[in-house]
Amino acid sequence: MAKKQTYGNDSIKSLKGADRVRLRPAVIFGSDGLDGCEHAIFEILSNSIDEARQGYGKEITVTRYADHSVEVEDHGRGIPVDYNKREERYNWELVFCEMYAGGKYNNNDGGNYDYALGLNGLGLCATQYASEYMDADIRYDGFRYTLHFEHGENIGGLNKEPYGKKVTGSRIRWKPDIKVFTDIDVPADYYTDIIKRQAIVNAGVKFILKNEVSPRKFETTEFCYENGILDHVRELVGEDALTSVQFWQSEKRVRDREDLPLYNVKINAAVAFSNRVHLTEYYHNSSWLEYGGAPDKAVQNAFVYQIDAYLKQNGKYNKSESKIKFQDVEDCLVIVMSSFSTMTSYENQTKKAINNKGIQEAMVEMLRHNLEIYFIENPIEAEKIGAQVLINKRSREDAEKTRLNLKGKLTAKMDITGRVAKFVDCRSKDVSEREIFIVEGDSALGAVKQARDPNYQAVMPIRGKILNCLKADYDKIFKSEIITD
Structure with a gap:
């Protein structure tokens, strides 16, 4: 070597x-x-x-x-x-x-x-x-x-x-x-x-x-897009949009920490709702933020907060119904945000995410404010948005229940308690103390089930006497599925 x-x-x-x-x-x-x-x-x-x-x-x-x-x-x-x-x-x-x-x-x-x-x-x-x-x-x-x-x-x-x-x-x-x-x-x-x-x-x-x-x-x-992101969103939603396309702008001086310098941030957002397409797309200084970061967090915060507030104020929730999640909003949301700033903290040189706290806070404030005004000035569109978000929420919850039920059934088939008819398990999962009693017939199962210690004693029944064929008529004998099998 x-x-x-x-x-x-x-x-x-x-x-x-x-x-x-x-x-x-x-x-x-x-x-x-x-x-x-x-x-x-x-x-x-x-x-x-x-x-x-x-x-x-x-x-x-x-x-x-x-x-x-x-x-x-x-x-x-x-x-x-x-x-x-x-x-x-x-x-x-x-x-x-x-x-x-x-x-x-x-x-x-x-x-x-x-x-x-x-x-x-x-x-x-x-x-x-x-x-x-x-x-x-x-x-x-x-x-x-x-x-x-x-x-x-x-x-x-x-x-x-x-x-x-x-x-x-x-x-x-x-x-x-x-x-x-x-x-x-x-x-x-x-x-x-x-x-x-x-x-x-x-x-x-x-x-x-x-x-x-x-x-x-x-x-x-x-x-070439003469109106930039506004033309892009119009192109995406077409004529089948649930609502009209909104364009919001904001310019602000922000800082990422109290002791850090102020810097300029400019935010443009084109927003629409559709039950046919959904898209969330973010850019900063024209770099596509594939991994989002601050804009993604801002959109989740603002849209869930404002739509939830609208649903509560207008009594749209059913009694004891849970709050909406961003997934319910995202399923019908089309938003393209393009922001610019004189100082930026990109995730790294590839510029696929930003994490500026000042930019995030400015976006949350701008989106909440514009959404609130939009809902007040456009009550019909606000009602459509609220209804669609609730449909998304309730269908998601129903799908989740179906998934869990199916998962439970399939899991049960993998377990001995599901494979053995009338099996009675014990509470303990410690194999060093678990016991199993094998009993003959339902009557023995009932008696042992009452007499056992349920903490560590399980009961597995096997089939008891099928039929006393010496005493039974032929009709009764051949009607028995177990005997004919």
Whole structure:
């Protein structure tokens, strides 16, 4: 056997440069598989979305190439990549090659971005490190800048040339590295899903998806929702909605703890009720919160509280009937919430949940207030909602009773007490003291049952005398099912 190395001071090492991502991609992207590769695409797309949301460029083009490379082009301000006097380094080195370097750290202090998806200065650099190659074409401040990277290393430095056109922006093309990710074949469905979601929560921004189906032949799909989440909910419920679609907005200054700074939060919610479809969907700074977090808790709190209050005030509950649960509301609820804040506590870099206490409290307050007004101003719709929620509740409870009854019957068949007719069990489950008396006939069963100690003595009857055939008539004998069997 090979001799093992001694674990000592020389065993500790520090990852540097591209190795920080290439050797441990799951730390940044959440996975070293296809999920991680997909999230890398979202990181680059996020930067373009942040520009569009600030009002710089209203069109973003994403191209999926047949060789698994990806290109994202926007018409924003462009990435500042020239020399940075304060840092005494070129900005391209910081944003493309330095972890935790970016321009979105001071959003709460009047920075360049009010509400940003990018927060940590990790996405662009990490994606560059995890790529087989990356090409950047940037039009900014009267110049055109180009950069080329391979396997996390820059090749050829920064190329700069005068640019006379007014249109600014960035075009990033890269190919995820199969040496970093176990799979880079991102399906077209992922692109369609993620781009549609971004169109929904970024009202008025046009997203163009180009999918290369054969060499130099592209299928193009456009996504644009002029009214954002409101159009999306209308599209979902169609004409069969139980109620009209409501759109609520709120803006507030909140804090997550008394000693922490205040920050801005903006909340948009599109709500409808339907007995045909149900959906709860949450976004923050346009990132889809697949795992919810604060918005999920806020919706559960507000809707159960307000609908329960309505049912009580209007005497809709039966006497001694239990309170509704969120499951009863959720079965007929369609809600899409899109919130923005200048400070955010995402669960991690993949941004699939938020846990800000201040945002949650603001959402609860906004939803309760708007629901209360909605029920007062729309009594007919409020009655429909209350009736449907009670139907959901009562059907759930009936289904639960049926399930428990069936479970009890099936469980009984597995137990000796169910398999043996007229078996009388004892209370104790301790096998060291349990006893069983086997008796003949029902009369013996009755006598022993009364005389036994029910704590540890069980009784199992077996069939007694069938019939005294010497004394019985033939008719009586052959009417006995046991004898004929």
